[in-house]
Amino acid sequence: MPQMIGADAGALRLVAQTFTQTSERFAHMRGELEARIVEGDWRGTDADSFRQQWNSNLRGSLEQASRMLAEGASELRRQADEQERTSAPGGAEGGGLSLAPGDHMDRDNSDPNDDGTLDPRVAQQWAAMDTAERRYILNLLAQEMAAKYDIDVNLVVIDLDDSEGDSRGVWLEDGRFRDLGEGRRWYSGHTLAIDIDNIDNPQTALNVVAHEMRHAAQHEMVRDADPGPIDSVLIGLGVKDDPWHYDDVTREQAREWGRNFDDYKTAEDDGWDAYFDQPVEVDARIAGHNFVEDMTPERMAELREQYAAHRQEQENLPRPSPTPGPAPQPPKQS
Numbered sequence: 001m002p003q004m005i006g007a008d009a010g011a012l013r014l015v016a017q018t019f020t021q022t023s024e025r026f027a028h029m030r031g032e033l034e035a036r037i038v039e040g041d042w043r044g045t046d047a048d049s050f051r052q053q054w055n056s057n058l059r060g061s062l063e064q065a066s067r068m069l070a071e072g073a074s075e076l077r078r079q080a081d082e083q084e085r086t087s088a089p090g091g092a093e094g095g096g097l098s099l100a101p102g103d104h105m106d107r108d109n110s111d112p113n114d115d116g117t118l119d120p121r122v123a124q125q126w127a128a129m130d131t132a133e134r135r136y137i138l139n140l141l142a143q144e145m146a147a148k149y150d151i152d153v154n155l156v157v158i159d160l161d162d163s164e165g166d167s168r169g170v171w172l173e174d175g176r177f178r179d180l181g182e183g184r185r186w187y188s189g190h191t192l193a194i195d196i197d198n199i200d201n202p203q204t205a206l207n208v209v210a211h212e213m214r215h216a217a218q219h220e221m222v223r224d225a226d227p228g229p230i231d232s233v234l235i236g237l238g239v240k241d242d243p244w245h246y247d248d249v250t251r252e253q254a255r256e257w258g259r260n261f262d263d264y265k266t267a268e269d270d271g272w273d274a275y276f277d278q279p280v281e282v283d284a285r286i287a288g289h290n291f292v293e294d295m296t297p298e299r300m301a302e303l304r305e306q307y308a309a310h311r312q313e314q315e316n317l318p319r320p321s322p323t324p325g326p327a328p329q330p331p332k333q334s
Contacts, residue, residue, distance in 0.1 A: 072229020
């Protein structure tokens with residue numbers, strides 16, 4: 001299960017208590033209904049039909065709901081314990097940039113070839129762009145990737161703190177105050193921050209977008225692999241559809257990512273190799289590498305056309321009329 005970043009531990013325990021109480025009520029209800037249905041005086045064809053339905057389906061559904069609620073209570077208590085550990089002094093924040101559990105810092109690769117080889121014609125197209133066009137295209141690509149997983153993304157280009165290594169980009173999973181290099185301020189959840197120093201380099205810029213958006217997808221798949229306690233109950237009862245719908249990733253792989261997120265390694269605290277070789281980073285590097293390799297001049301031309309249409313639309317917007325000043329006054333008669 002993914003950790004519930006930023007949650008209040010006390011609130012989690014209150015919900016866990018409600019889950020436990022509801023689980024116990026379901027178990028008690030099943031026992032009472034069992035006695036009335038099986039041992040009651042109700043006779044006839046309808047009674048026999050209902051008893052058959054009770055034995056084949058309804059009783060099992062109540063037992064399953066009770067069990068899932070009990071398991072959900074245990075999970076919520078575990079998450080409350082985890083939240084208290086990460087919220088303790090020194091537990092959540094590291095040196096350098098102000099990051100939190102769920103955030104991912106993309107550092108400069110030791111081998112630049114890991115970024116993938118970009119078609120020189122794409123590099124020429126990128127060189128002909130100004131900063132505004134580059135930002136627009138990077139945001140367009142991030143939005144397209146986010147749409148595949150039905151998530152939102154907010155892209156910002158800022159001067160990231162490079163005091164502890166080249167900070168190329170950051171994926172921010174939850175909303176909170178952070179200092180990423182331009183002072184402490186609020187960043188909303190699902191924010192992709194790209195270092196302004198790197199957007200002139202198309203190979204780096206495209207790789208960072210794909211790399212960090214893969215982290216976003218990893219988080220989404222972790223959530224879908226093991227839905228929360230309430231959703232699990234509803235899915236088990238057939239009230240809600242199972243959200244898992246991915247063909248290229250297995251549930252166990254997503255669960256491995258979830259365990260990795262719970263024990264995420266940073267280069268600053270755990271060393272470069274521990275950061276570089278962990279499963280979520282290996283997978284994200286592959287995504288970034290492949291995205292750079294697959295970018296074609298034709299695709300970049302399409303993106304540039306979308307930017308041109310955007311610029312044209314902005315230029316055609318009606319501009320507000322100037323506010324009329326006071327009416328001129330006739331000259332005073334001497």
